[in-house]
Amino acid sequence: EDQVTQSPEALRLQEGESSSLNCSYTVSGLRGLFWYRQDPGKGPEFLFTLYSAGEEKEKERLKATLTKKESFLHITAPKPEDSATYLCAVTLMEYGNKLVFGAGTILRVKS
Amino acid sequence: GAGVSQSPSNKVTEKGKDVELRCDPISGHTALYWYRQSLGQGLEFLIYFQGNSAPDKSGLPSDRFSAERTGGSVSTLTIQRTQQEDSAVYLCASRASGTYEQYFGPGTRLTVT
Numbered sequence: 001e002d003q004v005t006q007s008p009e010a011l012r013l014q015e016g017e018s019s020s021l022n023c024s025y026t027v028s029g030l031r032g033l034f035w036y037r038q039d040p041g042k043g044p045e046f047l048f049t050l051y052s053a054g055e056e057k058e059k060e061r062l063k064a065t066l067t068k069k070e071s072f073l074h075i076t077a078p079k080p081e082d083s084a085t086y087l088c089a090v091t092l093m094e095y096g097n098k099l100v101f102g103a104g105t106i107l108r109v110k111s
Numbered sequence: 112g113a114g115v116s117q118s119p120s121n122k123v124t125e126k127g128k129d130v131e132l133r134c135d136p137i138s139g140h141t142a143l144y145w146y147r148q149s150l151g152q153g154l155e156f157l158i159y160f161q162g163n164s165a166p167d168k169s170g171l172p173s174d175r176f177s178a179e180r181t182g183g184s185v186s187t188l189t190i191q192r193t194q195q196e197d198s199a200v201y202l203c204a205s206r207a208s209g210t211y212e213q214y215f216g217p218g219t220r221l222t223v224t
């Protein structure tokens with residue numbers, strides 16, 4: 001069964017304390033891996049797409065990396081406004097282009 | 112430019128009533144998706160429209176759920192005879208042809224009492 005697992009479920013950081021979120025997947029025929037940010041009461045906001053092992057993408061304090069079985073979202077010197085739920089999703093060749101989501105990591109950054 | 116819009120933002124309905132949820136995708140996006148987000152279940156795919164092709168309905172949980180997309184643009188998700196387990200946030204996303212990124216609307220929070 002295709003699965004996307006995110007860890008940890010929740011993460012509390014102090015402002016400036018860098019860390020990483022993990023997304024592991026057991027799927028066949030990966031077409032792409034996506035990271036989204038979701039604030040309470042809002043829809044997911046697109047962050048990154050990764051297509052192949054070794055690929056990296058950066059945006060402000062966030063950097064996403066991809067290996068053959070997992071992806072990391074690195075957060076460098078986070079600020080309170082980075083607090084949100086971060087969702088990982090994959091799209092598979094056999095499923096067309098629908099997204100299969102992980103359960104998400106709830107990030108809280110305290111000042 | 113304008114993003115994906117959804118209406119209503121909140122809907123409270125009584126068990127057994129029918130509801131219609133609307134999605135207006137990003138202009139020019141040919142693909143449209145509906146997902147459901149509920150506590151304990153995460154985000155689940157419901158249905159996918161691509162141009163004039165037959166929709167992929169493989170994620171619809173029961174025959175009480177249906178959706179249509181008129182004129183290749185606006186889509187309506189209909190839930191008939193609502194049940195309490197239908198309570199969730201219903202999210203719509205759209206995607207441009209030749210790309211893989213999906214852009215989500217703000218969602219409709221459905222509460223069935």
